[in-house]
Amino acid sequence: xxxxxxxxxxxxxxxxxxxxxxxxxxxxxxxxxxxxxxxxxxxxxxxxxxxxxxxxxxxxxxxxxxxxxxxxxxxxxxxxxxxxxxxxx
Numbered sequence: 001x002x003x004x005x006x007x008x009x010x011x012x013x014x015x016x017x018x019x020x021x022x023x024x025x026x027x028x029x030x031x032x033x034x035x036x037x038x039x040x041x042x043x044x045x046x047x048x049x050x051x052x053x054x055x056x057x058x059x060x061x062x063x064x065x066x067x068x069x070x071x072x073x074x075x076x077x078x079x080x081x082x083x084x085x086x087x088x089x
Contacts, residue, residue: 035063
């Protein structure tokens with residue numbers, strides 16, 4: 001492994017932080033759930049009434065997954081994802 005990291009003329013520092021990420025072929029992006037996009041667009045919240053109307057499988061599950069990712073991005077200081085999605089979509 002070390003040979004792979006140092007090949008190419010660069011030097012890999014002993015105390016460098018790194019991550020090995022598995023490549024997933026044919027991975028596609030996931031769109032921001034519409035209810036979350038609407039709430040972000042108006043700087044608002046998703047009310048309890050709206051949450052009760054949502055289908056658990058098709059609307060709530062993706063919303064929970066995106067919520068986890070937004071919190072993780074915030075804690076990690078990665079604010080690019082939501083900014084990018086607000087501009088693109």
